[in-house]
Amino acid sequence: MSKSHVGSGPPPTSDRAATPPRGPVAVHHELHRGLVGSVNHHLRTPLTVVLGHAELLTDREDELPPEVRQSLACLLRAAERLNDVVVEVCALLDVACVGPDPHTLDVVDLSELVADEVVTYGDRAARRGVQLVVSGEPAQSCVADSRRLRLALRRLLDDALAQAADQSTVGVASTTTETGTRIEVTHQGADPDADEDGRPAPPSGRDTHRPRPPDGQGLGLALASAVAAWHGGRLVLSPRPGRGGRACLELPARTRET
Numbered sequence: 470m471s472k473s474h475v476g477s478g479p480p481p482t483s484d485r486a487a488t489p490p491r492g493p494v495a496v497h498h499e500l501h502r503g504l505v506g507s508v509n510h511h512l513r514t515p516l517t518v519v520l521g522h523a524e525l526l527t528d529r530e531d532e533l534p535p536e537v538r539q540s541l542a543c544l545l546r547a548a549e550r551l552n553d554v555v556v557e558v559c560a561l562l563d564v565a566c567v568g569p570d571p572h573t574l575d576v577v578d579l580s581e582l583v584a585d586e587v588v589t590y591g592d593r594a595a596r597r598g599v600q601l602v603v604s605g606e607p608a609q610s611c612v613a614d615s616r617r618l619r620l621a622l623r624r625l626l627d628d629a630l631a632q633a634a635d636q637s638t639v640g641v642a643s644t645t646t647e648t649g650t651r652i653e654v655t656h657q658g659a660d661p662d663a664d665e666d667g668r669p670a671p672p673s674g675r676d677t678h679r680p681r682p683p684d685g686q687g688l689g690l691a692l693a694s695a696v697a698a699w700h701g702g703r704l705v706l707s708p709r710p711g712r713g714g715r716a717c718l719e720l721p722a723r724t725r726e727t
Contacts, residue, residue, distance in 0.1 A: 520548050523548055561688065587603050597630075603640075612723045617699060656714060658712045701721045702720040
């Protein structure tokens with residue numbers, strides 16, 4: 470004989486049945502927390518230990534043989550570079566796993582944002598003789614997530630400076646288009662006179678400076694592209710082998726309420 474519910478109240482329900490279905494936003498946030506937690510636990514925590522011990526040994530490097538000091542310096546640089554990659558991955562997860570939130574969108578003074586970020590790269594550019602040139606419309610603004618937009622611009626500047634030739638120019642321009650806003654970052658290559666196929670120009674007797682290899686270029690551009698997509702826009706790359714390249718971050722026009 471099967472058991473039946475006795476009484477006037479509603480039948481008991483299990484916790485599983487009482488749990489309302491989760492929406493896509495909740496799933497995205499849960500995925501984001503899980504991925505970032507895994508990265509922090511499996512990568513950042515042991516990396517912090519490696520960096521801590523390496524810095525401890527660096528404090529006593531005078532007691533170490535020259536070849537050990539050299540190896541220690543290589544270890545510290547590699548650990549710091551890996552730490553930068555972990556930070557980049559976490560930032561990429563933050564953009565990719567958390568959907569657009571209207572509450573984070575606000576009117577951004579684009580002219581001020583670009584100027585502020587470019588200033589922070591002044592010393593790095595000066596060490597290689599690279600000139601940073603900012604242009605664009607005065608008092609230009611757009612509706613965007615300021616924090617994520619700054620993040621994307623930094624990655625585009627990182628990439629441009631990594632690939633620009635010494636004694637060259639990196640330009641940043643912000644303009645208003647028919648469809649929205651565009652931030653354009655350009656850099657000059659080792660041979661600005663190369664043809665469209667990247668073939669070098671005939672020797673002119675001048676000494677050209679070769680660009681430094683990009684450091685973490687793939688992740689940086691992926692992050693900038695994710696930020697553009699998060700805003701409903703896109704990142705357009707126009708490499709010009711030997712002559713430099715251009716990256717355009719295009720954002721659609723939108724109002725504060727959308």
